[in-house]
Amino acid sequence: MNPADEEFILQCLRIYYYEYFGIIDIPPELNRHEFGYKRPNSGMMRHIQLQDAAQLRSTLMRELPLDVFLSPARYLSPTSPMPEKEWQSSDLIFDIDAKDLNLECRPSHTVQICTTCGMSSDKECPCDYPKKVSTSVACGRCINASKNEVRKLLDILSDDIGIEESQVRIYFSGNDGFHIHIRDSKLSNLNSLERSELVDYVMFRxxxxxxxxxxxxxxxxxxxxxxxxxxxxxxxxxxxxxxxxxxxxxxxxxxxxxxxxxxxxxxxxxxGACVDPGVTTDIRRIFRMPGTINGKSGMTKMLCTNIKKFNPYKDAVLIHDKKVTVRASCPIQFRLMNKKFGPYYDEDVSIPAYAALYLICKQLAHIS
Ligand SMILES: [Zn+2]
Ligand SMILES: [Zn+2]
Structure with a gap:
């Protein structure tokens, strides 16, 4: 990532964590969880223990991480290496991701990018050894289909397993799907194998x-x-x-x-509900912290109190709207905050900071 992009991202994060610290969902005993984060341009920091909300706030304001994680698990010793942490219990989590649904619309809003030269297009880039990755932009159909999977999952959990709705929190993942968190003491002791059986059950596998x-x-x-x-x-x-x-x-x-x-x-x-089995069965992973920014999009992992009405491309966009000029290369039009953006063909455009951050996080623009 180039220094101008990094500086812009840090500016956005500074404002975000100052203004929106209050929406971060902090569990009752924060100091029993493993905390981790990733700054732009650097590796993952893990095995961190935070004592309280004040320490979380100062860490976020000092480090300005682009991705923030917390273990659903509680440990006796969160800072120890994995085998010595002494696992105690773990919230039950499910991950529903639109990319796993293989919808017909998917190719129409997916862009190929060469990570060597940064070009995003279907045309050939000038590299001798292009390294292509694909990134997907906003799609209402993908979101609606993901919501439908959430509905199926919640029905099965409540009708068959007896999980009360008050124990369930639904979050937009911040990018392309939903995270379901269940804090229920009866389920938090389930081991990995038992969670795997539960996954088979909800997926009807x-x-x-x-x-x-x-x-x-x-x-x-x-x-x-x-x-x-x-x-x-x-x-x-x-x-x-x-x-x-x-x-x-x-x-x-x-x-x-x-x-x-x-x-x-x-x-x-x-x-069956289409969930990612690996996320539910891995009881020692760190998982995106609710209320923080998703570094893949610049949007927020946001609590959904009414999933039917929830519009992630408006409700989870909390970055400010001051205009920024970026060199954008996104051949697909997308909507954020009910405004249309693109298509952009390697051109300088002046757009609100939330759209600039979105494109930069998706490697489809750079500060010019
Ligand atoms: Zn290239
Ligand atoms: Zn789609």
């Missing part, structure tokens, strides 16, 4: 036909729509659906069984 009453050489006894949990959810979906299940009055053949296994796999994608 690895379901054996037997669970839904289909056994080889037996007549099937399929679930009823009024049944609880997945059997009932399955039955309600199949009612009026064109998907097939084994005929009710005949013994299940090997072919029937195999076909039904395939149906269940397809249903996982439709009925």
């Amino acid at each position: 690895n379901i054996l036909p037997e669970r839904l009453g289909v056994r080889k050489d037996n007549t099937p006894s399929l679930p009823k729509p009024t049944d609880l949990g997945w059997p009932g959810r399955f039955a309600r979906h199949m009612h009026g659906s064109k998907m097939t299940h084994p005929p009710k009055n005949k013994k299940v053949t090997s072919d029937d069984y195999a076909q039904f296994s395939d149906t269940l796999k397809t249903l996982s994608g439709i009925l």
Whole structure:
């Protein structure tokens, strides 16, 4: 990152953490968690213990990190190396990311950038060895589809697992999806394997036909729509659906069984919640801290009190709107704060700081 970009980012962060420190969600016993952060242009700092909100504030104002992390886990010794931290418990978290949904719109708002020369376009760059990475810009369809996955997840957690809504916090991740945090003492002791089983459950993955009453050489006894949990959810979906299940009055053949296994796999994608299994099962990771800036976008990891109405491209944009001139190279138009930006073809443009930070974080612009 060039020095002018870095200086601009630090300026934005200084104002942000001064004005918005109050929206950071600080857990009751901050000093039992592992804190970490990343400044622009430097590596990750981890294994830090903060005593209280005052120390968090002074650390943010001094370091001006572009990414801020806190472990969902509580430890006896948060500053020790991982094997010696002495894990005590961990909030349950789920990560829903639009890029995992493989939506049709995805290619239309994804830009290829060469990290060697910084050019972003579909054209060939002048590099002998171009290093291409892709970055995605704002898309309402991706957000709506992610919200739908959140809805599915919350229904399963509340109907089947009995998790109360008051224990659940939904956050916009700050970039391309949602983070669900659950602080429930009954669940915080679950180990990694148990969390993995829970992930399979919410995703409706690895379901054996037997669970839904289909056994080889037996007549099937399929679930009823009024049944609880997945059997009932399955039955309600199949009612009026064109998907097939084994005929009710005949013994299940090997072919029937195999076909039904395939149906269940397809249903996982439709009925299951699409979460990132690695995030939920890794009970020792550090995770983006709610209320802080996401360095991939310059937007905030923001609490959603009404997810239906939540518009991340307005509600999570908290950087100021003073005009800044940047050299922008973003061939795709996007909207922030209900304003259209781009497309920009390697040109100098004067845009509000929030849009400049957004483009700089996405490597699609530089301070000129
Ligand atoms: Zn290049
Ligand atoms: Zn999209």
